[in-house]
Each structure stands twice: as C-alpha cells, then as structure tokens.
Amino acid sequence: MATGHGARSRSGGRPTLEEVAARAGVGRGTVSRVINGSPRVSDATRAAVEAAVAELGYVPNTAARALAANRTDAIALVVPEPETRFFAEPYFSDMLKGVGAELSDTEMQLLLIFAGSDRERRRLAQYLAAHRVDGVLLVSVHADDPLPDLLAQLEIPAVISGPRSAGETLTSVDSDNYGGGRSAVEHLLSRDRRRIAHITGRLDVYGAQRRVEGYRDALRDAGHEVDESLIEPGDFTEEGGRRAMTRLLARCPDLDAVFAGSDVMAAGARQVLREEGRRIPDDVALIGYDDSAIARHMDPPLTSVRQPIEEMGRRMIDLLLEEIADRRPAVSRGLERRQVVLATELVERTSS
Template identity: 50%
Template sequence: MTAEHTAPDAPAAAVQQQRRAPTLEAVAELAGVSRATVSRVVNDSERVSPEARDAVNAAIAELGYVPNRAARSLVTRRTDTIALIMHERSDTVFADPFFASMLRGVNHALTSTDLQLVLIQIQGDPQRDRALRYVGNGHVDGVLLISLHGDDELATSVSKAGVPLVMAGRLLTDDRVDSVDADNVGGARRAVRHLVTTGRREIATIAGPQDMSVGVDRLRGYTEEVQAAGLPGSADWIATGDFTEAGGRAAMERLLAAHPTLDAVFAASDLMALGALQALRAAGRRIPTDVAVVGFDDTALAPYADPPLTTIRQPVERLGEEMVHLLLRRINDGAGAGSGAGADPSAVVLPTELVIRSSA
C-alpha cells in the first residue's frame, strides 16, 4: 500500500491564513499604499495625507492589525511606559488612603492614552539605585515621583538623565523640577483659623515629617496662623508624627503630657488625627467638648471616624491627574530635565477647602 498525500482543502487553508497575525505588508496591500506610509500612520507621523491615513486606518480595522510595540519604539524612541515611583515604606503605602487616591487619579488620566504604568516602590539606597538605573536606561518615557524625603537627589538625578519628571510636592533643596501640589500652607492656616473662630485658645499641632515639603508647609501654616491670632505656638506645642495612625497617637500623648489643658489640635494628616482621637479618648477627653480635632486630606476614613472628622480636603485624585497631564506635555515637547524648550519648571498648586464635621 502506498500512502496518499493530499493538499489541504481550500477552507482549511483559509482558516490557517486567518489565524496568522496580519502584517504591515498586508495592511499596505489592502490600503493600496506603501509599507512606509503604513509605518508613518502607525507612528503618528504628520507626513501622511488625510486620504492615505483614512485608508490605512480602515485596513488596520478590517484586518485587526496590532502594531509591534518593540518595533514602534525603535522608530519613535518611545517606550509608551511611564513609571510611578513611591519613595515610602510598604506599610505606609498600603495603610494610607492617600496613595490609593493618588493612583486612581493617575490611572484615570491614563485611560485615554496608550501608555502603560509601572509602579516602583523604593526604600533604601539599593532600591533607589536600581530604580535610577532602570529609568536612566531608557525603559520609560517619563517619571511621576511621590513622597520624596529630605535631600534625596533622586528627582534631580532623573532629570539630569534627560527623563521628564513631575513630582508630587516641591523639593526641599534649591533644585527645581516640575511639580504639582496642594495648598498646604493655606489649608493649615484655614484649619487653625476655624479652631480660633470657634473659641479655641490652646491649639497644638501634630506636624508631619520635616524631611518632606508637605510636612514643612503644613507646620508653617499652623505657625503663621497661631502667631497671627496671638496664641502660644512655641516648640513644645508641636509634636512631630510620621503620617501614620500610630504616630499620631504617640504625638497626641506627648502633647497631653506637656499641655494637659490644651483645647484643640491640628493634625497634618487624617491618619494622625485618627490616632489623636484614640489618645484623647483614652485620656478621658471629650471630643469636641474638651478638645477639638482637625485633620488634613479628607480621606475616605474621615466621615466614619468617631466622631466624624473635621478636616482640610485636598483634591488627591486631581493631583494625580494633573501630574500625568503635565508629564505628558513634557514628553510630547521632547523635554527632559523637568522643563521644556528653556521654560522654567512648572509648579502647579491646587486649592484646598475646609470640611466641617463633628470633631471640631
């Protein structure tokens, strides 16, 4: 017996052909244009007529063609990826609603783009150095940087590598980069002013870390407002926390030991305010009858505190969105070092507002 060899029938061959990924050449043939024209359309070049662009886009839709991202990056020198770097401890990132709100804002701003988001969390120097190498080796088109501490040179190092960067908050050094921030000074002043107008006269504060601009600025707002009101506001009325609930409780305990008759406290974050509420209840203080409490952020936890927390609302999600919008402008301008075409770095400051609830 001899084996019979038969060619695949026409329907089977057609199915096999359909399963193959459409190529750039197939798009060009269907659109009746050159391969180079298809490449220019895929890479958003302006050197294509409207008619040719329409024909190519129609062919892409009909064939289901998906551009090869790696090949496209060789032409555009873009990775279509941005990095969100958070310089913070893991327990802080996952416990503080601020970071979740920020991420929602960033994701919302990216939904209308083709950009991918890479999350990078760093703590010590080894992680910091790895992140800088990753960014500097061309793996991303730009960087969003959140929660920078002290005189860390990560922001300026990224900018010097020619990678566009936008920070949440300002640098504490003399270097300047693009930044988006809330009105921390004004918000803190508004919080203290509310306490003064409701009759409070011994107002302490739980300040944020002084190696971060947000901590520095909110303490500045407190200090300016108590001085304007002629109230005591020396160093022993200030206890520094770390933006955590536990840190707020410990700071409140120190303040009560130093000033047992204090009648109000401004905490530089809602989490620290929640810790302050715990310490006050444990000490037998009634809130707000004995001690009024104001926080900062207006996180999702604030309305459910016991009692519901009066706080300063900052638009955290919008802050994330504005950071993305500014970064995309810099990327499209082809600008590194935090500014474009010789322009000064931008410093966007978003407004804050007082939200009054039962705690003050």
C-alpha cells in the same frame, strides 16, 4: 523557502506593517503614517489602510516601535515608600485615580514602581538608566532624596508631587499646605479654642513644614503667641500620632484642640484622647488633614483639610506629557520653572 528562518514564525503569526501595506496596496511608510495619525495622507488612502488594519486585526508591535522611535510610551509613577504605606495612605490611591483618569485617553502606559527598600531603589536606578519609561511621576519625596537628581542627570522628564523645598528645580504640583495649616487653625480659633496643639508630619517633607508655618502664622496673625511645647513632631503614621498625643497630653494637659498633620495621625491621637477620658469635641477639638475615608468614618466624624489629590494627579500628568512632547524635538526651549499649587478646603465635621 527562500527566507532564512521562516519569516513570521517568531512573532506568533501577528500581522506586520508590511502585510497591512500589501493588503491595502500602499507602501509601508503610508501605513505608518495612518497608524500614527499623520495628516499627510489622502482620505481615500487612509480609508483603505484602515480597512486593511481592521481585516487583518493589525496591532503595532510596541517593541519595534520603541526601538525605532526611541521612546517607550510608558511613564512610571515612582513611590519611594514600601508598598505597605502606599496602601495604608489613601493619598496614593486618590492620586492614582487622577493619574489614571487623565491617562486613559492616551496611548501611554502607567507603571507603578515602589522604591522603599535599598534593593528596590537600585533596581529603579537600573530601570531608569535603561530608559524604560519616557517620563516619571515622583510622589512623596523626602528632602534628601537623590532620585530627582538622578532623573535630571539622565535627562528624563519628571514631575514631582510635593516640592522638596522652596527652591525645587523639578516641575512640581502641590497643594497649598501653608494655607491648609492656616485654615485649620483659624477654624479652631473661631470656635474659641485657645490651646491648640499641632502634631506635625515628617519634617523632612516640605509640605509638613509648610503646614507648621501655616499653623504658626495663623496664631500670630490672630494675636496669639506660639507655644512651642504645643508642637510635637509625628511621622504620618497612626502609631506616631498616638505617641505624639501621649507626649502632648503629658506636657500640656490643658490643651483644648489638636490639629494633626494627617487623618491617620488624627486617628492615633483620637485613641489616646479616648483612653485619657477626653471627650471629642467637648474637651478637645480634633482636626485632621487629607479628608480621607478615615475622616468620614471616624467616631466622631473628623473635620479635615481636603487636598485636591485627584486633581493633583491629573495636573501632574498634563505637565509631564507636555515635557515629554517638548523634549521629543530637541528644541531645548528654556522651560521656565513650573510649579502648580492647588487650593485646599476645610471640611467641617463634628470633631471640632
């Protein structure tokens, strides 16, 4: 009656810190300490508080905590692509798996945000401006994307999955695209293929560039010269793979191997090869990239370069959590630029 509007009416009758404190016969601060795992609490007190928490079924109010502590305990996985591609490319699901696994023994909440359209991007900008997440995981970012700069400007911790360029300023995790490209070509050379074509990924993606470089260097180092007409740009889509393969075949009918910058493109290439009556691998050897489910289920099964995507996801989280933790007490330690590169592995199947 004394209280203005009935005290706990708003929160749906959920117990508050204060009530737990009363129950346990301690102060509010002490309960907070127990909840947050502070070491400065005696064992007896801790036990009493934990009992009270259990009895009351106390669950901290996230909003109140976020307001008081100025943090959200949430991080976003931002995918600057339309949903469609996200589901089409196994890359993302593997990454999500790693991320989820690494996050699972944390209090952190993962948000999945698509920013494919302009509209979505504006929403995202607003979202970040509101500091609704403690950190951001950036996946599949193109060279000219302004997102990383926005993040830097807002001082939001972020980790990027493929650096935008050799001079990436954000903390990044990547697989060894250069080495992956090399190994694909070296493998084909060892199988006595000499006219090796390459369908590249989108060349505004740094990783795709690096694969091309690996392709070139592997040929050169083996004493062959690079025939530029054997290199055809693709765009990571099946349709793009089809188009590229058609052009390659028209230009260089004598090719005897194709290294596609992704399994999906390899699937497109395979269709065209089939239609043109080229047998795989007898007439043309085919290699993909990603070692996705597509590769295993292709007919014939596709040799492919495996990236440890799941592990990349895990490492990204590790790095991000560190950055978030480090930022909390504004120590402003001159973080050395951190770039992690993980090894790739060639998975041989019957297409090569």
